[in-house]
Amino acid sequence: MSFADLGLSDELLRAVTDSGYTEPTPIQRQAIPSVLMGKDLIGIAQTGTGKTAAFVLPMIDILGEGRTRALMPRSLILEPTRELAAQVAENFEKYGTNHKLSMALLIGGVQMGDQVKALEKGVDVLIATPGRLMDLFGRGKILLTGCSLLVIDEADRMLDMGFIPDIEEICTKLPKNRQTLLFSATMPPVIKKLADKFLNDPKRVEVARPASANINITQRIVEVPGSAFAKREVLRMLLTQDDVQTGIIFCNRKTTVRELNKSLKKHGYRSAEIHGDMDQPARIAELERFKKGDVNILVASDVAARGLDIKGVSHVYNFDAPWHPDDYVHRIGRTGRAGATGIAYTLVAPDDAENIAEIEKLTGHKIERVKVAGGAAPRDTESPKRESGSRRRGGRKVEAEAEAPAERVIEAPKREPAPVRDAEPRRERGGRGRDRDDQHAPRRQSRAPQDEPDDGWNGPIPDFLNYTLGA
Structure with a gap:
């Protein structure tokens, strides 16, 4: 089946073809025809399955047949984080190039100034996080009575972040006679109740989880001591052994991201x-450097785990075992995309056993363990710098052991550097305390770390996100 078989307009098909896509993904094949027919829809799918295009493409064709009115957007897309909202905006820009939307x-x-000015001119589509939308609505800057199409994306993530009450309130402010699309990776009881309340006889489509069904991703666990110093040694050994061309390393804390990147640069990695x-x-700017190949390793916090779509990522490394099992799914989903193969390593300390058990329960299979062969890696203070892109030879190897725990791990260093604490104060939220777009705190309070997890960014919107489609 091709995109032409889904009922999309010729203008939209040209934009899809120009973007390099020829065949729709399973979620796109199942969802797009129903959306075009005006049906409500529940889509069970993870990021990496093409679900964003599954609602963006038909929305562009639907909106192409109407006109906007000031302060009254014709459609609304709700996203849990700023990162995801920006990614959806980029999709509208890419696929809507032949439409004047x-x-x-x-x-x-x-x-808020620029956002209010855009609303005053009238918009076809509004892409928003719940906190900022509710803030602007409370200030009387926006009306939702003309919105005939609503998309609730990442509904289970909305639940994790405490947005469900806001979602329910937003739904009551839209016309009852509207089309509603809800996408979620899972369907816990709260999300099912939300769907039952606000969707009318929805069509349900579901695709397999990338973490459990994507056979293109090789998943491995490497057991290491709890020391960050020892983990860095093992990570460098893995990077060297696989001769990584393009890789993303995920950490739980901003402090760890900064320290790990500093350490990698010191050892000659780009x-x-x-x-x-x-x-x-x-x-x-950093993402562009990574996409262009100026650097081949990107150290990231979970603010980047959802929504990043970078072609050609061959390796993903979880320097820290993720606190939430869903985050594991989204992290490793940065590789093995569009039919390519990928490898995902997770460095596991002794106190990560519970987190790994939750991940294996979610994905439905036991992750392969590997053991580290040979002596301890060179110490940080003794490891010589090497040229960028060079490979240390004669190092140790990681040998796979299917379905079995590691028999031996590297020796913990005899001395460790003093831990680096994140002394930066927690930023206050704007907008009446409702702007919770980017919280990533663990669900279980007993597991909460002492250091502050990443909670998004507060910079200005770049120029490429301030646009009128088709202009």
């Missing part, structure tokens, strides 16, 4: 970092 992006952490303390222009 206008758009406004409402996210927290930036000035690495960059992105995390929530960076403003948006700086973050975008």
Whole structure:
């Protein structure tokens, strides 16, 4: 089946073809015809399955047949984080190039002035995080009575972040006679109740989880001591052994991202970092360096785990075992995309056993364990710098052991550097305390770390997100 078989317009098909896509993914094949027919829809799918295009493409064709009115957007897309909202905006820009549609992006952490000006002109599609949308609505800057199409994306993530009450309130402010699309990776009881309340006889489509069904991703666990110093040694050994061309390393804390990137650079790796303390222009600049190949290793916090779509990522490394099992699914989903193969390593300390058990329960299979053969890696203070892109030879190897725990791990260093604490104060939220777009705190309070997890960024919106489609 091709995109032409789904009922999309010729203008939209040209934009899809120009973007390099020829065949729709399973979620796109199942969802697009139903959306075009005006039906409500529940889509059970993870990021990496093409679900964003599954609602963006038919929305562009639907909106192409109407006109906007000031302060009254014709459609609304709700996203849990600023990162995801920005990614959806980029999709509208890419696929809507042959349509004259206008758009406004409402996210927290930036000035409201430009957003209000865009609303006053009237927009075809509004892409928003719940906190900023509710704030603007409370200030009387927006009306939702003309919105005939609503998309609730990442509904289970909305639940994790405490947005469900806001979602319910937003739904009551839209016309009852509307089309509603709800996408979620899972369907816990709260989300099912939300769907039952606000969707009318929805069509349900479901695709397999990338973490459990994507046979293109080889998943491995490497057991290491709890020391960050020892983990860095093992990570460098893995990077060297596989001769990584393009890889993303995920950490749980902003502090760890900064320290790990500093360590990798010291040892000659071409690495960059992105995390929530960076403003948006700086973050975008680092991503561009990574996409162009100026750097081949990107150290990131979970603010980048959902929504990043970078072609050619061969390896993903979880330097920290993720606190949430869903985050594991989204992290490893950065590789093995569009039919390519990929490898995902997770460095596991002794106190990560519970987190790994939850991940294996979610994905439905036991992750392969590997053991480290040979003596301890060279110490940080003794490891010589090497040229960027060079490979240390004669090192140790990691040998796979299917379905079995590691028999031996590297020896913990005899001395460790003093831990680096994140002394930066927690930023206050704007917008009446409702702007919670980017919280990533663990669910279980007993597991909460002492250091602050990444919570997004607060920089200005870059120029490429301030646009009118088709202009």
